[in-house]
Amino acid sequence: MSKQEKHRILMVSDFFYPNFGGVENHIYYLSQCLINLGHKVVVMTHAYQNRSGVRYMTGGLKVYYVPWKPFLMQNTLPTFYGTLPIVRTILIREKISLVHGHQAFSTLCHEALMHARTMGYKVVFTDHSLYGFGDVGSIHMNKVLQFTLADVTQAICVSHTSKENTVLRSGLPPEKVFVIPNAVDTAMFKPAPERLSNREIVIIVISRLVYRKGADLLVEVIPEVCRLHPNVRFIIGGDGPKRVRLEEMREKHSLQDRVDMLGAVPHAKVQSVLITGHIFLNSSLTEAFCIAILEAASCGLLTVSTRVGGVPEVLPDDMVVLAEPDPNDMVQAITRAIHILPRIDPQEMHTRMKTLYNWHDVARRTEIVYDRALRCSSQNLLERLSRYLPCGSWAGKLFCLVMIIDFLFWRLLQLWQPDRNIEVVPDIHLTNHMQDKTARDSNMYEHLR
Amino acid sequence: MEASIGRRSSPTQPKWRKVAYGGMQPGFQDNHTDESFLEDMIMNASVVKRDLLKVMLDSVSISQYVCIVALVVLVWTYTLRSSFNENSLMLLDIILLGAGFFVFQLTAEMLSFDLLLSYVLKIFFFITGVYFLSPIYHTLTRSISSDSIWALTASLLVLHLFLHNYSGSTVKAPGALENPTFTSNISLNASIVASLLIASRLPSRLHVFAIVLFSLQVCLFAPLVSYCIKKCSFRLHLCFSFGLMAATLFFVYRLHGLLFVLLSGILVFVNLLGPYWLIRIQEYKFEINGPWDEAKLCFNLTE
Numbered sequence: 001m002s003k004q005e006k007h008r009i010l011m012v013s014d015f016f017y018p019n020f021g022g023v024e025n026h027i028y029y030l031s032q033c034l035i036n037l038g039h040k041v042v043v044m045t046h047a048y049q050n051r052s053g054v055r056y057m058t059g060g061l062k063v064y065y066v067p068w069k070p071f072l073m074q075n076t077l078p079t080f081y082g083t084l085p086i087v088r089t090i091l092i093r094e095k096i097s098l099v100h101g102h103q104a105f106s107t108l109c110h111e112a113l114m115h116a117r118t119m120g121y122k123v124v125f126t127d128h129s130l131y132g133f134g135d136v137g138s139i140h141m142n143k144v145l146q147f148t149l150a151d152v153t154q155a156i157c158v159s160h161t162s163k164e165n166t167v168l169r170s171g172l173p174p175e176k177v178f179v180i181p182n183a184v185d186t187a188m189f190k191p192a193p194e195r196l197s198n199r200e201i202v203i204i205v206i207s208r209l210v211y212r213k214g215a216d217l218l219v220e221v222i223p224e225v226c227r228l229h230p231n232v233r234f235i236i237g238g239d240g241p242k243r244v245r246l247e248e249m250r251e252k253h254s255l256q257d258r259v260d261m262l263g264a265v266p267h268a269k270v271q272s273v274l275i276t277g278h279i280f281l282n283s284s285l286t287e288a289f290c291i292a293i294l295e296a297a298s299c300g301l302l303t304v305s306t307r308v309g310g311v312p313e314v315l316p317d318d319m320v321v322l323a324e325p326d327p328n329d330m331v332q333a334i335t336r337a338i339h340i341l342p343r344i345d346p347q348e349m350h351t352r353m354k355t356l357y358n359w360h361d362v363a364r365r366t367e368i369v370y371d372r373a374l375r376c377s378s379q380n381l382l383e384r385l386s387r388y389l390p391c392g393s394w395a396g397k398l399f400c401l402v403m404i405i406d407f408l409f410w411r412l413l414q415l416w417q418p419d420r421n422i423e424v425v426p427d428i429h430l431t432n433h434m435q436d437k438t439a440r441d442s443n444m445y446e447h448l449r
Numbered sequence: 450m451e452a453s454i455g456r457r458s459s460p461t462q463p464k465w466r467k468v469a470y471g472g473m474q475p476g477f478q479d480n481h482t483d484e485s486f487l488e489d490m491i492m493n494a495s496v497v498k499r500d501l502l503k504v505m506l507d508s509v510s511i512s513q514y515v516c517i518v519a520l521v522v523l524v525w526t527y528t529l530r531s532s533f534n535e536n537s538l539m540l541l542d543i544i545l546l547g548a549g550f551f552v553f554q555l556t557a558e559m560l561s562f563d564l565l566l567s568y569v570l571k572i573f574f575f576i577t578g579v580y581f582l583s584p585i586y587h588t589l590t591r592s593i594s595s596d597s598i599w600a601l602t603a604s605l606l607v608l609h610l611f612l613h614n615y616s617g618s619t620v621k622a623p624g625a626l627e628n629p630t631f632t633s634n635i636s637l638n639a640s641i642v643a644s645l646l647i648a649s650r651l652p653s654r655l656h657v658f659a660i661v662l663f664s665l666q667v668c669l670f671a672p673l674v675s676y677c678i679k680k681c682s683f684r685l686h687l688c689f690s691f692g693l694m695a696a697t698l699f700f701v702y703r704l705h706g707l708l709f710v711l712l713s714g715i716l717v718f719v720n721l722l723g724p725y726w727l728i729r730i731q732e733y734k735f736e737i738n739g740p741w742d743e744a745k746l747c748f749n750l751t752e
Contacts, residue, residue: 130741160467164487165741174486178479181469216746286743289469308744313469325744356470365472365479 007370008040010096012113014075014106016045016063020267022291023103023128026182028057033363035059040427042094044087046076046108060428064090068108078107080402081409087115088413092422098370100124101148104131104141110148117151117384118406122373125149126156127166130288130309142169143392147399150387153373156180156366158289159310165288171391180365181314183357184294191300191346192275201232201338204277204301206265206292207284209240214283214306219245220327221283223253225334232338233258237265237273274299279337285325287311293320298353300346304337306330316356319349381407491738499731504724506687511615512719513675513690516697518610519712521667523700525647528660538659545666546572549674556681576662583658589649598646605643612636617676640668 011031015023031041036059043063052067066086068076076083090096099116101109104127113123125148132138149155149170155177157163163177196202203225207213219242222234236246236259243261250259265273274280280296282305289310293303297319305311307322314320321340323333385403389396462476465483473479524541527533533541590598614633644664648657679686694716702709 130743132742133737159469161740164490164739168487168490168737168739174482175480179469180479212743220748285746286741288741306744309741310469313467316468316470326747356472358472361472368479 005371006038006040007367007374008095008097009034009042009370010091010094010099010112010116011041011043011102012045012099012106012109013043013102014046014070014108015103016043017057018048018051019074022182022289025291026126026128027102028061029183029185029359030363030366031061032059033359034366035061036360037363037367039367040094042090042096044090044108044112046070062094066108073105075105075107078111080111081406083108083111084115084118084406084409085413085417087112088119088410089422091116091119091121092419093425095424096121098122098124098373100126100370102126103128104145105129110144113148113152114403114406115410118403118410120378122153122376123151124154124156124369124373125152126158127162128158128288130162130165130286131169133169143395146170146391147388147395147402150391150399151384152176153376154178154369156369158182159313161310161313162288178365178369180362180369181357182289182291182294183359183362184291184298184353185359186298186350186354186357189271189274189295189298189350191298191350195346196276196278198278198342199231201229201279201341202235202277203232203279203281203304203334204235204237204274204296205281205283206237206270206273207282209236209238209242209246211242212285213240214285214325215240215242215246217283217285217306217325217327217330218281219249221281221330221334222246222259223249223255224327224331226253226255226258228331228335229338233260235260235262235273235277237262237270239264270295271299274301277301278341279304279334281334282306282311283325283330284308290314294353294357298350300344300349302337302341302344304330304333319352487739489740493734493736494738496731496734496736499728501724501728504727505720506683508720508724509687509690510675510679512716513693514613514615514672515610515712515715515719516690516693517667517671517675518606519697519701520693521644521664522606523697523704524663525660526704528656529647529650531652535653535655535659538656538663542659542662542666545663549666549670552674553677556677556685575665579661579665580658583648583654583661586645586648586661587651587654587657590646591649595650598650602643602646605639605646609636609639609643612639614672637668641665644668 011027013023013027015021016027017024027043031043034041041061043061045063045065046068047065048070052065055063055065057063066083068083071077091099099113099121101113101123102125103109109125113125116123127145131141133142145166146169149166149172152172155166155172157166157177157179158181160179163174163179166172167174167177205218207215209215218236225232226234234255246259246261250256250261262273274296278301280293280301280303282290282293282296282303284290284306285308287309290305293305293311293314296303297315303315303320305320305322306325308325311320312322321333321337323329381403385400388399388403391399463474465474465477465481467483467485474481524533524538528538612632613636614630617629617633641664644661648660648664651657651660675686675689678689698709698713698716701712
């Protein structure tokens with residue numbers, strides 16, 4: 001087997017620590033596993049309240065909190081060319097070879113990918129969500145995505161349904177899109193040491209209480225289940241605009257002793273809430289890939305979920321009970337789950353999850369995508385512009401114009417602040433096993449300042 | 450390269466499954482596109498096939514309303530030129546009120562005496578209110594120049610025509626199911642403001658009262674009356690519309706030649722060219738549905 005070359009990757013997204021969520025965790029875990037494989041990873045995101053500047057995280061993961069404040073739903077203000085200087089500086093300082101952007105909804109990601117392509121870097125994009133085609137917001141978002149993906153080197157989606165959705169929205173050829181799912185940290189999500197008794201069955205719901213996550217379905221389902229099964233209790237974690245409706249439902253049916261509302265649960269405490277239950281209920285109306293289900297399965301809970309988006313692909317049929325997003329169907333699914341429950345062994349489920357999902361496996365598959373990307377040929381400006389023209393009769397020409405101005409701005413920056421004047425950062429190695437690899441790499445080993 | 454389209458290279462190779470667990474599937478790359486790719490996509494599921502004749506007949510209600518607005522503007526023009534005096538305007542108001550009421554009685558369900566009395570009472574309050582407010586309207590725009598008034602009125606009327614609800618009525622008829630929409634409220638307000646602006650340019654208070662009453666009658670009740678006619682009998686609606694269009698074209702011709710050409714151009718576009726264009730571009734409609742759509746709740750949210 002030939003020696004794998006090590007890459008230097010820049011992850012860009014608006015969504016990163018200190019926020020917690022699917023995209024944030026994905027970037028963090030993927031970066032950590034890539035560092036373990038010997039690559040260098042740098043993350044770029046916007047500033048969060050006071051957290052601005054350069055920070056280091058576990059394993060030497062360097063994070064640039066660029067001093068731009070978020071202006072709408074955690075996104076930075078889209079200024080088209082405003083981020084070019086800082087992106088160029090980071091790419092040159094860290095000697096980046098590949099840029100990896102995350103989440104179609106992140107304006108910083110789109111801008112950084114555009115600038116990286118202008119400067120000739122290879123670009124990979126990962127899409128984490130599903131979008132529709134009909135309403136005004138989706139139509140604009142899809143056009144922006146078409147622009148970014150017209151010239152992307154490779155794309156990654158987190159499920160097969162997400163791949164179909166992305167291919168339809170952006171017009172990419174399907175061979176360019178790789179399906180690499182998320183994974184779960186099975187070391188953190190362990191089941192309870194002792195099995196819980198089956199006398200009283202506890203159903204756990206942990207999600208943001210918003211319309212998209214099916215909080216209205218919960219309002220219909222919970223009273224019915226409590227009526228049919230007297231030994232069932234619910235624990236609801238999470239907060240949001242629909243919490244009021246759930247509280248009303250609790251009052252109306254006098255379920256105060258059978259439904260516990262915990263409020264917002266911090267990410268570190270999720271495991272301790274999960275291990276108090278037998279069944280995990282997910283009622284979302286749309287999901288590209290549901291990590292919450294993986295966390296629940298890793299803790300040994302049987303999952304009941306709505307059959308939407310990419311959920312049917314996530315777990316094998318004996319670990320999940322699927323239902324249509326209809327209250328009656330969901331009540332029947334919960335009843336079936338309660339009957340299956342005695343046959344479930346949490347420890348065995350946890351062991352099985354360790355074989356099914358693994359962040360190191362995700363990192364290896366992502367590495368294959370990076371290798372493919374770097375082997376693609378470079379193209380000059382004219383060849384790249386011809387990829388934008390098919391985007392639309394007016395849009396194609398507008399996109400070409402945007403890229404030409406970006407190119408000119410880049411040349412101007414090169415004249416004003418030449419590449420050789422930008423100081424290159426020496427690599428700081430914080431883990432022992434990297435020392436063997438440094439002998440073969442050309443990185444310098446510098447003292448910590 | 451390695452991206453293959455669903456072929457088994459050997460009998461012992463397992464089939465590709467559409468699952469995300471278990472790591473990379475043996476024998477297949479991550480960018481493998483199976484034959485079942487996009488097989489759950491449904492195209493143009495809820496698109497209605499339109500018929501040219503039906504669209505043209507439906508567009509008659511749009512041109513009818515455009516003619517009503519044109520007649521109102523005619524009355525305003527003649528009043529501003531002092532061709533109508535206040536007595537003839539008052540007579541016009543009373544005739545319109547009576548005629549509208551008569552048509553409403555004929556075409557809607559028979560009203561009971563109590564309901565009739567409540568309507569008469571409401572109209573009486575309405576007229577009294579307008580009478581007592583007319584001195585205010587008389588001096589409302591004294592400090593504003595005339596061309597601002599004409600420009601503002603013209604733009605408000607255009608806004609009114611664009612946002613008007615041509616299928617229903619903003620003022621709810623008894624027995625109507627739908628509530629008025631947001632845009633139809635905006636259009637009603639635009640027409641009321643336009644009529645007040647015109648009224649403020651008139652010489653005497655009685656003029657103002659007559660014109661405001663006339664404009665408000667038409668703005669508020671003309672859609673209601675035409676909705677009732679349409680609900681009662683479609684042929685009556687067609688006859689009424691064509692008669693109205695002919696009368697409007699005749700009167701506008703007498704006023705100004707260029708406006709006549711403009712109005713007939715608009716009517717031809719709305720009735721003939723518009724439907725044809727709509728049917729032509731329907732073939733480009735591409736509605737995509739599939740497993741990635743957000744699920745619709747099948748029950749109504751009761752607050």
